[in-house]
Amino acid sequence: MTFIGTGYLGATYAICYAELGYEVIGFDVDVDKIEKLGKGEVPFHEPGLDEMLRRNLAAGRLRFTTSYQETADFGDVHFICVGTPQRASGLGADLTYVEASVSNLAQHLSRKALIVGKSTVPVGTAEWVEQLVAKHARPELAVEVAWSPEFLQEGFAVDDVMRPNRIVVATKTEWSNSLLHAAHKGVFDLAATEDREVPVVSTDFATAELVKVAANSFLATKISFINAMAEVCEVAGGDITQLARALGYDPRIGNRFLQSGVGFGGGCLPKDIRAFQARAQELGAGEALRFLHEVDLINLRRRQRVLNLAAGLLGRKFGPAGPDLSGARIAVLGATFKPNSDDVRDAPALAVAGMLSRAGASVHVYDPQGMENAKRALPEVEYAKSMVEAVTDADLVCVLTEWAEFRNADPVALGEVAANKLIVDGRNCLDATAWKSAGWTLRALGRPTV
Ligand code: UDX
Numbered sequence: 001m002t003f004i005g006t007g008y009l010g011a012t013y014a015i016c017y018a019e020l021g022y023e024v025i026g027f028d029v030d031v032d033k034i035e036k037l038g039k040g041e042v043p044f045h046e047p048g049l050d051e052m053l054r055r056n057l058a059a060g061r062l063r064f065t066t067s068y069q070e071t072a073d074f075g076d077v078h079f080i081c082v083g084t085p086q087r088a089s090g091l092g093a094d095l096t097y098v099e100a101s102v103s104n105l106a107q108h109l110s111r112k113a114l115i116v117g118k119s120t121v122p123v124g125t126a127e128w129v130e131q132l133v134a135k136h137a138r139p140e141l142a143v144e145v146a147w148s149p150e151f152l153q154e155g156f157a158v159d160d161v162m163r164p165n166r167i168v169v170a171t172k173t174e175w176s177n178s179l180l181h182a183a184h185k186g187v188f189d190l191a192a193t194e195d196r197e198v199p200v201v202s203t204d205f206a207t208a209e210l211v212k213v214a215a216n217s218f219l220a221t222k223i224s225f226i227n228a229m230a231e232v233c234e235v236a237g238g239d240i241t242q243l244a245r246a247l248g249y250d251p252r253i254g255n256r257f258l259q260s261g262v263g264f265g266g267g268c269l270p271k272d273i274r275a276f277q278a279r280a281q282e283l284g285a286g287e288a289l290r291f292l293h294e295v296d297l298i299n300l301r302r303r304q305r306v307l308n309l310a311a312g313l314l315g316r317k318f319g320p321a322g323p324d325l326s327g328a329r330i331a332v333l334g335a336t337f338k339p340n341s342d343d344v345r346d347a348p349a350l351a352v353a354g355m356l357s358r359a360g361a362s363v364h365v366y367d368p369q370g371m372e373n374a375k376r377a378l379p380e381v382e383y384a385k386s387m388v389e390a391v392t393d394a395d396l397v398c399v400l401t402e403w404a405e406f407r408n409a410d411p412v413a414l415g416e417v418a419a420n421k422l423i424v425d426g427r428n429c430l431d432a433t434a435w436k437s438a439g440w441t442l443r444a445l446g447r448p449t450v
Helices: 008-019 031-038 049-058 068-074 096-108 125-136 157-162 174-183 185-193 205-236 240-248 269-282 286-313 348-358 371-377 387-391 411-417 432-437
Strands: 002-004 024-027 062-065 077-080 114-117 144-147 167-170 200-203 329-333 362-366 396-399 422-425 441-444
Touching: 002 008, 002 068, 008 024, 008 049, 008 062, 008 157, 024 031, 024 068, 031 062, 049 062, 049 157, 068 096, 077 096, 077 174, 096 114, 096 125, 114 125, 114 174, 125 144, 125 205, 144 167, 144 174, 144 205, 167 174, 167 205, 174 185, 200 205, 205 240, 205 269, 205 286, 269 286, 286 348, 286 396, 286 422, 286 441, 329 348, 329 387, 348 362, 362 387, 387 411, 411 432, 432 441
Parallel strands: 002 024, 002 077, 024 062, 077 114, 114 144, 167 200, 329 362, 329 396, 396 422, 422 441
Antiparallel strands: none
8 A cells, every 4th residue: 555645644654554564655755755764764753653664664564755656556555645734825725735646646557546535635625536536547447536534643643543543434336445444454453452443434525524624623622612711710710720620520521622721733723624614615604614713713812812921920011012022031841732742833832932022022942852843933033952941041931832841840940040930831731839839920821820
């Protein structure tokens, strides 16, 4: 089998499926990425993946290429894993990479094959992919299309691929259905050895495409719901962490994705809820998803709230353009959109660092894994080599990604190097009592002052 597009999704799948015992090729047009992967280097941070890559390269089950011909000749099943970023203009998804990869692959096929979409796409894309295949593949090959979305989370990607909590498949013929089942056999076999079952939902193209964006919309809504409650707690004097805990005990609600803080980011949730709205609008169902606009707004307001908390703690005045932080030195701890990742795409931490800097502060960012990506995405701030270096001489510290290194930081030691013992806990991840006893003034989102 082949995985077309070796970004986060495709590389992880290619490596994990080789680990499951399949013969795999990973394809990408990016020569640099392919060279790295071929040498055993994963171009992003994902626990457990490096070793697995090297093991499977050595075993000869996995290789990487930039050749469509080699890819087409090798596989019977081709998974399309290319990116579908937000369009430069507007909220919708940019399908340029899907179009290029499907058309090129189809042109190079010389035997019947199955092209399976995995990328997150607007509903209706699978039918369009079928038309692309019909246009570019030789008709006598009767190449088929199927859809099977993925649900992997960064930081847990290996487990999410090898041990998915469900598999969704949309196929149109018995041939494609049995081929796709065979392509998942490794996952079913692993589950059987661990006495688990992987539920399979077999459905139509539209439903398969919608499952993915519906799932991400639900998760984003859950986070914005708790962050909206945090806004109310802030004016009413409530404590969002206790409120969330009490809500989470109700099994109908559940305690996951109820962590209030500076909000969601990353390469999926923000762009998916926007693309979903744009697609619903095109289909005439815009009203049904109007709430997702509100989910987005609540999420973005949390970033502004950190800026305002910072200004309040520093006793700064608010002008018409927002607070003036000139002359203040601020340590921002965290740059990635969540811990155990080096991904800074749409990261709330980095967005806030930019806002603080634009308000005039001298911003010193530190992140355990995301420094390289952060420097490229936000070159206008300073980067420290360690947490202590970032905090040294800081007038204020903002913790914006809940890395264990920050959660377990020693407030006494940091208090000795900081200029002021002022801290904003943007993820509700710090032990407020410990920081308070070390003499810090801590403000957390959605909680009373401590
Ligand atoms: C998400 C989906 O979870 C995954 O199923 C899908 O395949 C891709 O998108 P991922 O982007 O890796 O995965 O991140 P996720 O763990 O969902 O977190 C998204 C954002 O929400 C992060 O910025 C995180 O900090 C934030 N978040 C998450 C909260 O603010 N509170 C929570 O309670 C949970």
